[in-house]
Amino acid sequence: MRQIGTLEKQSSADRLAAYLVTQGISAHAEADGAEWAIWVRDENRLEEARDAFRDFKHNPDDSRYKDVERTASQLQREEAAQREAARKHLVEMRGKWGKGGVAKRAPLVFVLVGACVMVSLWTKSMNGRATPEQQKLLFASADSYAKANPDDPARAFVDIRKGEVWRLITPIFMHGGIWHLVMNIYWVYYLGSQIEHFEGTWKLGLLVITAAVLSNTVQAISQGPNFLGISGVGVAFFGYVWIKTKYDPSSRMFISNVTIVIFIAYLFYCLFQEGIANEAHFAGLGVGVIMAYLPLLLRPTGKN
Known part of the structure; x- marks a missing residue:
């Protein structure tokens, strides 16, 4: 402003x-x-x-x-009505999806949630112990990272440079505990389902891939490859819906001011905790905000 x-x-x-x-x-x-x-x-x-x-x-x-004040007042009332309609529509969608419709209305979200649960169970990541299955999906395996040159700025990419490009994304599917998993998939469901419902599966897929790759890369470069969780993608979803709610009421997406304050407060609270992928969080936030706001910047700006 x-x-x-x-x-x-x-x-x-x-x-x-x-x-x-x-x-x-x-x-x-x-x-x-x-x-x-x-x-x-x-x-x-x-x-x-x-x-x-x-x-x-x-x-x-x-x-x-x-008479511009009267016209402006009318426009502001219409915008407020659009926001209220979006809020009511979100409540309506929650009711429908709570009856089992998420697989039809937001199939990619359904797949993401299922993948997080299944991969976390398969790799035993929630047990708190390293397993061979985990090492195959981390940004870099512990063994490869330990053997790599510590002075190499691209040390975290030691396995990816061998062709194991899936590691750019796969850390998002593993979680370090039941509450880590539950909290992350809640935000993926709550926010991602809005994006997929209103803007389509392909748009959500692009956001997921971009947020996963960039947030994982930033985290790996800054703190090493020993991290997991889909929180970077979830925060990207938050940034996307936040901008759409604030600047594009026609998108019909909605997130309340209370939720925004709580979410941002939690992000800053995490900065003072150990073992949190804060770099991934803020990289994901940047991805979501930019991908939501960029189309608005590129809109024609001619006078009405």
Whole structure:
């Protein structure tokens, strides 16, 4: 969010903010000392907003500003209605999926959850002991990593460079305990099912692969290959739905402000805990935010 300027009167600031809203630019006015500041949320339309600010200061009585506050109020009510519809639709979907419909409505989410459960059981990763099965799926096996040159910046890729490219993704399917598994698959289900339902299996698949590869790679380079869990992907889902809820109400995705605060607070709480793949978390968050926001940046920005 950026400030584009200040005006002396609240009425003028409110009128300009309303005008910007009618042009599709999210804006509001707030007190700034003795003046009123106009704030713009849409970074990609900042210059357009600044041009509008200059035009308004030059001629605040122009006919284009007539009745803009009423029009803006109507637009904001419509946006609020869209958000409420999305929230109600999410509750409705939960009811349907709770009756066994997730396999049909979100098949990839169903596969991801099933894979996490089955692979965690097969590799015995929840027992807290290293097994040969785990070593085949980690970013790099403990033996290969130990034998690799410690001064090699690409040491974590020792097995991947041998052609074992599945290791870029497979750590996400193993979990270190029952609560680790349950918490992660809950977020995958809750957030991923929205993405798949509204934007399709291919879009969700692209997000999963991108988030898995990048979050695993960042974690391996920064802390070594001994990590597991789908939390990096789950956090990517959170970032994606968060941006869609905030900036694209037409997407019909929804996450409440309370959930957003709790989720972000938990991410920062994890920074002070040992044995947490924090680098994977924040890499996944970046992937989700960018993949959700990039299409919005590339939208045509012509005036309505």
